[in-house]
Amino acid sequence: MKNFRFPKSPTGIQGLDEITNGGIPKNRPTLLLGNTGSGKTILAMEFLVNGIVLFDEPAVFMAFEEKKEDLLMNLKSLGYNLDTHIANNKIYIEQVLINPDEMRETGMYDLEGLFVRLEQAIYKVMAKRVVLDSLDILFYGLDNKILRSEFLRLLTWLKKMKVTAIITSEIGDHFLTHMGIEEYVADCVIALDNRVTNQIATRRLRIVKYRGSFHGNNEYPFTIDEKGISVYPIISEEFQQEPTSKRISSGIKDLDDMLGKKGFYEGSSILISGTAGTGKTSTAASFAHSVCKAKKRCLFCAFEEAPKQIIRNMGSIGFHLDPLVKSGILTFYYSRPSLQNLELHFIAIKKIINEIKPTVVILDPITNLMTEGPNSDIRSMLTRFIDFLKTQHITVMFTAAITVGSIERNPSDEGISSMVDTWMMVQDIEIDAERRRSLCVMKSRGMAHSTEMRKFKISSKGITLLPIVANSKGPLADSKRKAKEHDNLSTSKESIWVNESPFNENTK
Amino acid sequence: MSKKITDNLKVNTQASNDKGEKYIICLFVSGNLPNSARAVVNIKAICEKYLKDRYELEIIDIYQHPDLAITEQIVALPVLIKKFPKPEERMVGDLSNTEEVLKGLGLV
Numbered sequence: 113m114k115n116f117r118f119p120k121s122p123t124g125i126q127g128l129d130e131i132t133n134g135g136i137p138k139n140r141p142t143l144l145l146g147n148t149g150s151g152k153t154i155l156a157m158e159f160l161v162n163g164i165v166l167f168d169e170p171a172v173f174m175a176f177e178e179k180k181e182d183l184l185m186n187l188k189s190l191g192y193n194l195d196t197h198i199a200n201n202k203i204y205i206e207q208v209l210i211n212p213d214e215m216r217e218t219g220m221y222d223l224e225g226l227f228v229r230l231e232q233a234i235y236k237v238m239a240k241r242v243v244l245d246s247l248d249i250l251f252y253g254l255d256n257k258i259l260r261s262e263f264l265r266l267l268t269w270l271k272k273m274k275v276t277a278i279i280t281s282e283i284g285d286h287f288l289t290h291m292g293i294e295e296y297v298a299d300c301v302i303a304l305d306n307r308v309t310n311q312i313a314t315r316r317l318r319i320v321k322y323r324g325s326f327h328g329n330n331e332y333p334f335t336i337d338e339k340g341i342s343v344y345p346i347i348s349e350e351f352q353q354e355p356t357s358k359r360i361s362s363g364i365k366d367l368d369d370m371l372g373k374k375g376f377y378e379g380s381s382i383l384i385s386g387t388a389g390t391g392k393t394s395t396a397a398s399f400a401h402s403v404c405k406a407k408k409r410c411l412f413c414a415f416e417e418a419p420k421q422i423i424r425n426m427g428s429i430g431f432h433l434d435p436l437v438k439s440g441i442l443t444f445y446y447s448r449p450s451l452q453n454l455e456l457h458f459i460a461i462k463k464i465i466n467e468i469k470p471t472v473v474i475l476d477p478i479t480n481l482m483t484e485g486p487n488s489d490i491r492s493m494l495t496r497f498i499d500f501l502k503t504q505h506i507t508v509m510f511t512a513a514i515t516v517g518s519i520e521r522n523p524s525d526e527g528i529s530s531m532v533d534t535w536m537m538v539q540d541i542e543i544d545a546e547r548r549r550s551l552c553v554m555k556s557r558g559m560a561h562s563t564e565m566r567k568f569k570i571s572s573k574g575i576t577l578l579p580i581v582a583n584s585k586g587p588l589a590d591s592k593r594k595a596k597e598h599d600n601l602s603t604s605k606e607s608i609w610v611n612e613s614p615f616n617e618n619t620k
Numbered sequence: 621m622s623k624k625i626t627d628n629l630k631v632n633t634q635a636s637n638d639k640g641e642k643y644i645i646c647l648f649v650s651g652n653l654p655n656s657a658r659a660v661v662n663i664k665a666i667c668e669k670y671l672k673d674r675y676e677l678e679i680i681d682i683y684q685h686p687d688l689a690i691t692e693q694i695v696a697l698p699v700l701i702k703k704f705p706k707p708e709e710r711m712v713g714d715l716s717n718t719e720e721v722l723k724g725l726g727l728v
Binding site: 206220225226229232 | 683
């Protein structure tokens with residue numbers, strides 16, 4: 113019994129097969145619930161098209177809702193061209209016109225006509241996959257008793273026909289949830305949702321029920337783009353790779369020194385937060401530069417400045433990125449946040465990652481993505497993204513812009529900082545009536561790191577981190593400073609400053 | 621019960637008669653299933669009573685002509701379709717509610 117596995121029919125949809133552990137129940141009907149515009153039709157159609165293309169399973173699509181021509185047109189706009197499949201007898205689409213208004217009830221009836229048509233359609237192409245879209249239209253205006261018995265009959269009939277079927281239905285005020293039919297008749301129920309929060313629509317998918325199978329029971333965001341549907345699952349622990357103790361240089365020698373003298377861990381996540389103009393992008397670019405110089409690929413995702421501008425600006429401080437881009441070792445991804453929403457960004461980035469397999473990914477800045485939606489969404493999406501990168505063993509660096517005065521309170525910042533392995537803060541501080549850039553390592557998991565706040569100097573030769581001179585009587589003697597630093601490195605605990613202001617500590 | 625109601629109905633047998641129009645009606649059934657069998661009996665009775673000598677009734681078994689289910693867009697069965705006089709009218713069910721049938725046929 114332990115090794116028994118429910119036969120499953122892979123949907124071929126990115127992410128969905130992962131959270132369902134292999135697809136939807138084979139030769140059984142699955143209910144796909146969702147409001148208008150939540151993507152039911154597209155998901156169902158993708159299931160069919162993938163079935164034809166990937167698994168050589170012919171398909172039948174019964175359209176109750178849309179006209180066949182409209183349906184084909186809509187699908188074409190999403191990159192599905194069904195003409196050849198239709199011509200090859202791989203898919204059969206039948207439009208079932210239902211107009212309850214012109215139907216007069218004169219006594220007992222059933223939906224035998226539908227069964228006759230469905231059977232005919234299935235035999236026409238010898239279909240293995242069937243979609244009925246959507247049930248509500250079919251059952252609209254039907255007497256509850258007939259509806260219930262016909263629905264049950266339909267499910268039994270589909271099982272008997274040995275087809276893997278998706279039946280779509282709207283949720284909400286309609287019969288299914290009201291009558292609780294799906295609770296005991298369908299083996300698998302998937303719910304889609306298109307929620308609008310802060311004017312940003314996010315599509316979500318949830319496996320409500322899957323009889324006899326483990327499944328992820330969270331809500332997973334998904335997107336529909338020209339490449340079809342992608343569900344963004346949380347990657348389960350078992351897929352996580354062993355963390356390594358290998359280190360990767362930050363590209364700034366002084367920073368490496370602060371990080372236990374070796375730099376970041378490979379495959380870890382690094383956050384640089386700071387107010388505007390404190391050198392976040394420069395730090396990131398320095399990292400990218402050093403990674404590329406070591407002949408490793410880097411993906412630089414710019415959400416604020418255009419790549420050309422970054423290249424120009426970084427050239428002025430000694431990081432010549434242009435040749436790296438030309439040689440293909442450094443790749444820029446540039447998109448303004450308003451163009452797509454967060455999940456689309458991540459999916460686009462994920463696609464590039466799968467293409468170029470970078471060692472390091474830089475997101476600059478992540479806060480620009482954050483204007484996009486409420487925080488909880490971003491957190492869960494970022495967590496997933498970080499998880500994804502970890503499985504790929506990719507080191508990721510985010511920059512986050514924060515506003516002056518909100519350093520301790522910034523909710524988004526708190527949100528991210530708990531997810532990352534290494535958190536550095538760059539800020540302007542006032543020393544002896546002078547504003548200076550400073551950098552400190554707020555936390556760095558699994559390594560002894562400096563707790564010192566360093567002066568952050570950007571010059572045409574790159575970035576250097578110097579000890580801060582607290583009084584104007586000249587720097588501490590080098591030996592003294594080193595001793596103090598050594599002290600810090602050997603005694604420091606992880607993120608001891610998280611709840612205190614580093615600013616006060618260092619400038620007293 | 622239903623018989624009593626129909627007895628009191630004012631059946632307009634005259635209007636269509638004047639034009640000498642023939643009723644063309646099709647009854648789609650699913651084999652010999654109870655609803656279908658009842659529908660056949662009912663429609664024959666109704667036609668004889670209200671449309672005597674001025675109707676053409678065709679009874680089609682959808683199992684024998686499944687392609688007609690598509691061209692006629694049939695889902696619910698049995699279904700009676702009044703093809704003529706226009707407008708086309710559809711009545712689903714076993715036709716036991718004579719009043720509804722007569723309404724559908726435009727005889728009330």
